[in-house]
Amino acid sequence: MSKRLSQVLQESGISLGFQAGGSAPEEVADREVKREPCPRANKLRDLYYQALSSATNEFPYWYTRQYMELDNEVPAVRRALSLKCAFSHLTPVILPGELIAMGKAHYYRGSFPMPWLSEGYYMAKEDELYKAALAKGSASADEVSKFGSGGGNVTGNFGNVISIAGKFGIRREEMPALLKVARAWVGKSVDDLGHKYEQMVPGYEIKEAIMKSVVCMFDSGYTLPQGREVINYYYLLQYGFDGLIEMAKQKKDQVAGRPDGDGIVGMNRLYNYEAAIHILEGIQIWILNYAKEARRLEAMEKDPIQKREYQDIAQCLEWISRHSPRTFREATQLCWTIHIAVLNEDAISGLSPGRLGQVLWPWFEQDIEAGRTSEEEVIELLECLRVKFTCIDCFASMGVVGGVLSGNTFNNLSLGGLTQDGTSACNRLEELIIEAATNCVTTQPTLSVLFDDRLPEPFLLKAVECVKTGTGYPAFVNNRVAIEFLMNQYGEEGMKLDEARAIAIGGCLETSPCSWMPLSLEGKEYLIPGGSGQPTSVGVHFISLPKILELVLFDGVDQRTGQRVFPAHGQTLETYEELFGQVKAYFARAVEVLALTNNIQHDIWRKNSVPIFNSLLKPDCLENGHLINELGYRYNATYNVETCGTANLINSLAALKRIVYHNKEQTLDELKEALKVNFGFKEAAEVGSFSLADQEKKEGVDEYDRLHFLCLTAPKYGNDDPFVDRILKEWEDWFCGMCHDYESLNAKPYYACQISVSTHAPMGAATIATPDGRLSGTTFADASMSAYPGTDRNGPYALFTSATCWDHCKSQNSQMNMKIHPSAIRGITGSRKLLELTRSYMRRGGFHIQYNIVDSRVLREAQRNPDQYRDLVVRVAGFTQYWVEIGKPIQDEVIARTEYEGV
Amino acid sequence: MEQEFTHLDCRNYAPVDVAKGICHVKKEIVLADGESCESFEKLPKCKFCKNYAPGEGEYIGTCEASKTRPMTYPDLIGVTCDFFAWQEN
Structure with a gap:
């Protein structure tokens, strides 16, 4: 029988136990804090557990039908009318017990494809459209990505249900029409048109090879062109739909026929305001359709309580369809409606509600003061809102939804931070938001505390208590570091300190520019924060750093596919400096070609698929009459370069430097040979596990054992070892600086972004063994500042020292995940320890930390018996997800993470 | 011959997903492809x-x-x- 790596190492006296700071107690430990939501939210959450991800053709059908009838209309107006048609034809469904109504589609977890963006990826694999997507590299990531097989994922056909894109179910009777709608977009979608023009970029063939080899994960321009941003609810909260329509009409009168000194896009303002009116009217009709449905249900309902609830829903929707909200409930419903309207307008992941507790504060404060509501009612509503957010599904390809997102949608709610004048911004409503999230554990919205030493201790301890439920939220984000990044990146567009303090996190961990908006309610004035920037994580997504190293070692040829990716560099790599220099050269070449091609794709997107509703919500589009495509937003320097596999790259460079260049224990050729044959181990896919420890040796192949041992025991990141930390610092300083050399389509500099999301699984699957001893096909280290599983042996503070050897303000983010055994932080003493640990990392300048409070044995048991763990959630990398909906490569990686038994 | 209807064709059926939904009359989960009942109202x-x-x-x-x-x-x-x-x- 084949030996596992863990056995091989044990025989050599090395432990791969993945525990640090002690040993786990013998008995499996559950989480200390466990709560229950209110009965209503519990029932709605149970329904969610039973619901399948379901797709419908309704929205794409009506959008396409209208769009094709509007040939030659001005693009923004054509799009607005098509969106209006689609919104106003959505079937309204309200389920018994719901307090907050409306959804993306008529299914509980409903979503739909947007073939005007891309139409090939959800076809059957035999279909020529799917084959075409594979040929140009846009579906390659799909081939190495995996979904979890449980929960609501529809991974196979059954009955009258067809599985599409490996996750979503669609009714058989809808499928032919869906395909017909998709085919109407062949040659017209953003994907197809973008591809036509991106081929004109010199060196395009490198881009295609990069995508086919999964050196880069995906193109954002036609997959998820928006998101990773903070929404802005302000204008509709303050003025209501009628108010905004009236405002747009007045603006139309002011700008019609007048360029006002702008001969290029000044005239467009008329069409943009016209488009704004159409989309606002479309969403009004959509809301009123739900109100009508509530009235219908009210009329037929026999139960007086339920009857009253339908009546309340109808009244609430009828009011907010026209006016600004009067109560906390109306304001909450309106925010939810705006949120899903934006999500229906475009393919989006990571649309964050921002600092929702501060946005809704005026209504909360006044309702509580007037006795119109109670804190119990507010908590119930917030718990119901959590279930609604968790029902959001994002329809995209297997590579994107499975490989990048793990099925998550990243609606990140920020808490705390500072006010405009620099004092703590947290409030009582934010405490109730934490309370609701502790009671009603769901994946959305995830929470992030904008950590500042000025935040009160009780608030922070409340956040820690929530972490102890094992939800993985809230994450802690360094407010000071984020503000410094914003000032650097958006200073040229006018960002000042007081405005930078409005910061919130967009998507899982993207620092996003926001602004303070003056809100008036019942004669009282407030400043509420809201997003004011374009999507902050679009552009070059994600570059696999270990794969770049593989290509350097093998002169530009992908060892998995045998295909050439980069032109041969021809270097002998005789020195470490030459090697590192070539890593930078290949990386820079990849960024260059990907930035150029992505600029084109995003340009086609903004020309033909411009977001109108989301644009008019963001300052200062309504005032200046320009949408996102004409840089109407206050902040537009939002494109980035994302990377994956930082720890594996750094560890590999350290191993090469030590073994090959310093100690000269093996030659580079000998090491390359060992990498090619995977150090004598089987492929991870063959083993069926993607964790290093589980990998199995091929029988009778022992000649690479010594070298593998050297690689595994070479210095590793995360141990306060200057030998490795110097490599990390050199990499970070160079990488964060070089991004500014590339210009986005908005003529602004790119910046660095360092989160893995789930890409470390498919990108690991596409990469052979690496010099740090990692084996072929196994998952990379998560995040960017997390250590590789089992290699951080000197405790958390050593890890923090390594992680903060560079200035995190230079990057949009960095990411650190830590797994802690529940027994290590028991009781109030344990809570204070966890808070001190967090504080320590923040004070050293670390940007972000999040915790999995779990006994790894529970995860192993859940992997064996998934049916018994439908509600188990874990933190992956910037998001919390249901265990059963995560693919096995990520499950294996989360299990393998170092478990801290003491902090 | 009289046409046979399923829950999917019923106005009282609120879909939860592609396979099932809630009947607003009976307040219970029913299968999308299940045969309609006496409360059927054409959608x-x-x-x-x-x-x-x-x-x-x-x-x-x-x-x-x-x-x-x-x-x-x-x-x-x-x-x-x-x-x-x-x-x-």
């Missing part, structure tokens, strides 16, 4: 609309209410469609 769908004309294959037709006669499909729900009109039979 406006293209296949029940007098403007619907069958087209190529079982699942594609056209909407005759629009001048351009666009493609449509029998199970498209029509509760929000201004063109919807019940077939006379």
Whole structure:
């Protein structure tokens, strides 16, 4: 029988136990804090557990039908009318017990494809459209990505249900029409048109090879062109739909026929305001359709309580369809409606509600003061809102939804931070938001505390208590570091300190520019924060750093596919400096070609698929009459370069430097040979596990054992070892600086972004063994500042020292995940320890930390018996997800993470 | 022969997902493809609309209410469609 790596190492006296700071107690430990939501939210959450991800053709059908009838209309107006048609034809469904109504589609977890963006990826694999997507590299990531097989994922056909894109179910009777709608977009979608023009970029063939080899994960321009941003609810909260329509009409009168000194896009303002009116009217009709449905249900309902609830829903929707909200409930419903309207307008992941507790504060404060509501009612509503957010599904390809997102949608709610004048911004409503999230554990919205030493201790301890439920939220984000990044990146567009303090996190961990908006309610004035920037994580997504190293070692040829990716560099790599220099050269070449091609794709997107509703919500589009495509937003320097596999790259460079260049224990050729044959181990896919420890040796192949041992025991990141930390610092300083050399389509500099999301699984699957001893096909280290599983042996503070050897303000983010055994932080003493640990990392300048409070044995048991763990959630990398909906490569990686038994 | 309807064709059926939904009358979860019951009330769908004309294959037709006669499909729900009109039979 084949030996596992863990056995091989044990025989050599090395432990791969993945525990640090002690040993786990013998008995499996559950989480200390466990709560229950209110009965209503519990029932709605149970329904969610039973619901399948379901797709419908309704929205794409009506959008396409209208769009094709509007040939030659001005693009923004054509799009607005098509969106209006689609919104106003959505079937309204309200389920018994719901307090907050409306959804993306008529299914509980409903979503739909947007073939005007891309139409090939959800076809059957035999279909020529799917084959075409594979040929140009846009579906390659799909081939190495995996979904979890449980929960609501529809991974196979059954009955009258067809599985599409490996996750979503669609009714058989809808499928032919869906395909017909998709085919109407062949040659017209953003994907197809973008591809036509991106081929004109010199060196395009490198881009295609990069995508086919999964050196880069995906193109954002036609997959998820928006998101990773903070929404802005302000204008509709303050003025209501009628108010905004009236405002747009007045603006139309002011700008019609007048360029006002702008001969290029000044005239467009008329069409943009016209488009704004159409989309606002479309969403009004959509809301009123739900109100009508509530009235219908009210009329037929026999139960007086339920009857009253339908009546309340109808009244609430009828009011907010026209006016600004009067109560906390109306304001909450309106925010939810705006949120899903934006999500229906475009393919989006990571649309964050921002600092929702501060946005809704005026209504909360006044309702509580007037006795119109109670804190119990507010908590119930917030718990119901959590279930609604968790029902959001994002329809995209297997590579994107499975490989990048793990099925998550990243609606990140920020808490705390500072006010405009620099004092703590947290409030009582934010405490109730934490309370609701502790009671009603769901994946959305995830929470992030904008950590500042000025935040009160009780608030922070409340956040820690929530972490102890094992939800993985809230994450802690360094407010000071984020503000410094914003000032650097958006200073040229006018960002000042007081405005930078409005910061919130967009998507899982993207620092996003926001602004303070003056809100008036019942004669009282407030400043509420809201997003004011374009999507902050679009552009070059994600570059696999270990794969770049593989290509350097093998002169530009992908060892998995045998295909050439980069032109041969021809270097002998005789020195470490030459090697590192070539890593930078290949990386820079990849960024260059990907930035150029992505600029084109995003340009086609903004020309033909411009977001109108989301644009008019963001300052200062309504005032200046320009949408996102004409840089109407206050902040537009939002494109980035994302990377994956930082720890594996750094560890590999350290191993090469030590073994090959310093100690000269093996030659580079000998090491390359060992990498090619995977150090004598089987492929991870063959083993069926993607964790290093589980990998199995091929029988009778022992000649690479010594070298593998050297690689595994070479210095590793995360141990306060200057030998490795110097490599990390050199990499970070160079990488964060070089991004500014590339210009986005908005003529602004790119910046660095360092989160893995789930890409470390498919990108690991596409990469052979690496010099740090990692084996072929196994998952990379998560995040960017997390250590590789089992290699951080000197405790958390050593890890923090390594992680903060560079200035995190230079990057949009960095990411650190830590797994802690529940027994290590028991009781109030344990809570204070966890808070001190967090504080320590923040004070050293670390940007972000999040915790999995779990006994790894529970995860192993859940992997064996998934049916018994439908509600188990874990933190992956910037998001919390249901265990059963995560693919096995990520499950294996989360299990393998170092478990801290003491902090 | 009288046409057989499933829950999917019923106005009282609130879909939860592609396989099941909640019956607003009985307040219980029912299967989408389950046979309709005595509370059945026909849901406006293209296949029940007098403007619907069958087209190529079982699942594609056209909407005759629009001048351009666009493609449509029998199970498209029509509760929000201004063109919807019940077939006379």
